[in-house]
Amino acid sequence: MKHRIVVLGAGYTGAVAAGRLAKRLHREDVAVTLVNPEPDFVERVRLHQLATGQDLTPRPLREMFAGTGVDVKLAKVTAVDVDRRTVTVTSSHRAGQAEPESGEPAYEEPAYEELEYDTLVYALGSGWNDGGVPGVAEHAYELSSRAGALRLRDRLAALDAGRPVVVVGGGLTGVEAATEIAEARPDLDVALVARGVLGDWLSDKGRAHLRKVVDRLGITVHEHTTVAALEADRVTTADGTAVPAEVTVWTTGFAVHPIAQATALELTDGGRIVVDDAMRSVSHPDVYAIGDAALAIGPGDKPLRMSCATGVPMAWQAADALAAQLTGAKLPHVSIRYYQQCVSLGRREGLIQFVTADDRAVNRALTGRLAARYKELICKSAAWGVANPTVGMPSRRRRVVQREAEGRSRARAAA
Numbered sequence: 001m002k003h004r005i006v007v008l009g010a011g012y013t014g015a016v017a018a019g020r021l022a023k024r025l026h027r028e029d030v031a032v033t034l035v036n037p038e039p040d041f042v043e044r045v046r047l048h049q050l051a052t053g054q055d056l057t058p059r060p061l062r063e064m065f066a067g068t069g070v071d072v073k074l075a076k077v078t079a080v081d082v083d084r085r086t087v088t089v090t091s092s093h094r095a096g097q098a099e100p101e102s103g104e105p106a107y108e109e110p111a112y113e114e115l116e117y118d119t120l121v122y123a124l125g126s127g128w129n130d131g132g133v134p135g136v137a138e139h140a141y142e143l144s145s146r147a148g149a150l151r152l153r154d155r156l157a158a159l160d161a162g163r164p165v166v167v168v169g170g171g172l173t174g175v176e177a178a179t180e181i182a183e184a185r186p187d188l189d190v191a192l193v194a195r196g197v198l199g200d201w202l203s204d205k206g207r208a209h210l211r212k213v214v215d216r217l218g219i220t221v222h223e224h225t226t227v228a229a230l231e232a233d234r235v236t237t238a239d240g241t242a243v244p245a246e247v248t249v250w251t252t253g254f255a256v257h258p259i260a261q262a263t264a265l266e267l268t269d270g271g272r273i274v275v276d277d278a279m280r281s282v283s284h285p286d287v288y289a290i291g292d293a294a295l296a297i298g299p300g301d302k303p304l305r306m307s308c309a310t311g312v313p314m315a316w317q318a319a320d321a322l323a324a325q326l327t328g329a330k331l332p333h334v335s336i337r338y339y340q341q342c343v344s345l346g347r348r349e350g351l352i353q354f355v356t357a358d359d360r361a362v363n364r365a366l367t368g369r370l371a372a373r374y375k376e377l378i379c380k381s382a383a384w385g386v387a388n389p390t391v392g393m394p395s396r397r398r399r400v401v402q403r404e405a406e407g408r409s410r411a412r413a414a415a
């Protein structure tokens with residue numbers, strides 16, 4: 001009987017892990033199922049581009065995984081039972097039907113199905129977070145999902161010249177969104193709200209460059225500002241100031257999906273799955289968790305932040321550790337550290353801030369068009385890496401050791 005590996009989520013990390021496992025292991029020994037609600041791989045790091053009217057390259061998952069041995073299942077996970085080792089999904093995507101313009105998968109009446117696994121790889125990523133601020137859930141636009149980016153795209157396209165757009169959140173996503181919108185729509189009145197000083201985590205050079213680009217694009221920056229409430233046409237700050245906002249884009253941080261919360265897995269307060277160095281759940285060793293959904297400790301004993309930059313190496317580590325576990329090979333160690341933060345500032349400008357292994361800015365940064373090209377290359381290679389998960393590494397498949405299979409049948413017989 002094959003060892004059943006179910007990978008939840010085909011974002012950057014789930015797709016990389018599934019592809020890598022399929023290359024590392026023999027098809028006669030393992031069955032790899034990759035579950036995702038949308039038929040296309042979504043390049044999440046480009047969603048601000050999608051929102052401003054640019055079209056992204058379609059990347060159908062079934063084409064990407066054709067011939068690899070990975071079974072792509074178009075379905076939405078609704079529950080995970082880590083004691084029974086089952087996943088409940090609603091698989092109702094109409095096979096062969098094109099995805100509708102809205103970005104929402106085409107669903108028939110939901111049909112519930114239970115998938116059994118021997119090993120689970122949990123990679124459901126994250127969504128947006130309204131932070132409990134009144135009015136945000138009703139009025140804000142978000143950029144963490146394709147559907148959210150398409151909704152914002154429609155709204156921006158319908159806005160007349162001179163109308164105010166406010167981006168709330170001075171982190172990487174907020175900065176990328178504000179500059180992208182201001183560059184694509186110089187006729188709009190774009191503002192950015194930051195809790196502290198704009199770019200306060202950057203080096204002096206990086207911060208000065210960011211400020212120069214933001215000024216050149218005509219973006220108004222509200223620093224040291226906290227948003228207390230949102231209405232359809234304005235943002236109200238904690239000191240009671242009303243900032244006109246026909247469109248508000250909310251980018252104050254990501255939150256994980258509540259699915260893990262309903263399991264017996266050990267989680268952080270924020271709901272991320274706590275994993276060890278091999279990306280294995282500390283409470284349930286037959287569950288691996290990667291990407292935004294997991295909390296792993298990086299250099300300097302600091303938790304890794306939610307990012308593609310560290311999520312992909314987490315996926316390599318999980319896939320290699322699981323393959324080693326099943327084949328009796330030595331447990332590998334993938335180095336997970338930071339090198340740089342690559343920030344797009346529209347299509348013509350960028351900022352590459354070099355950082356220490358634990359993500360602190362050093363006084364070296366690349367700016368201008370060269371940085372924009374570099375960032376573009378990084379985005380392209382991230383998507384390419386999803387389709388080529390073992391490039392540069394030996395892709396020799398190893399056999400699953402009999403011991404493991406026998407152990408499992410003994411456990412089943414005993415149960």
Ligand SMILES: Cc1cc2nc3c(=O)[nH]c(=O)nc-3n(C[C@H](O)[C@H](O)[C@H](O)COP(=O)(O)OP(=O)(O)OC[C@H]3O[C@@H](n4cnc5c(N)ncnc54)[C@H](O)[C@@H]3O)c2cc1C
Binds near residue numbers: 038123126
């Ligand atoms: C606009 C934007 C720009 C960004 N820019 C950068 C950047 O420049 N650099 C960087 O390092 N990071 C960046 N990030 C963060 C980065 O995109 C995430 O950290 C990364 O995508 C995490 O990968 P993941 O595989 O954990 O999650 P995701 O890529 O989000 O994948 C999760 C997958 O799970 C699927 N899923 C969700 N719910 C279910 C369910 N119930 N059932 C089945 N499947 C489900 C989703 O459809 C998705 O395919 C950016 C994010 C955004 C939103």
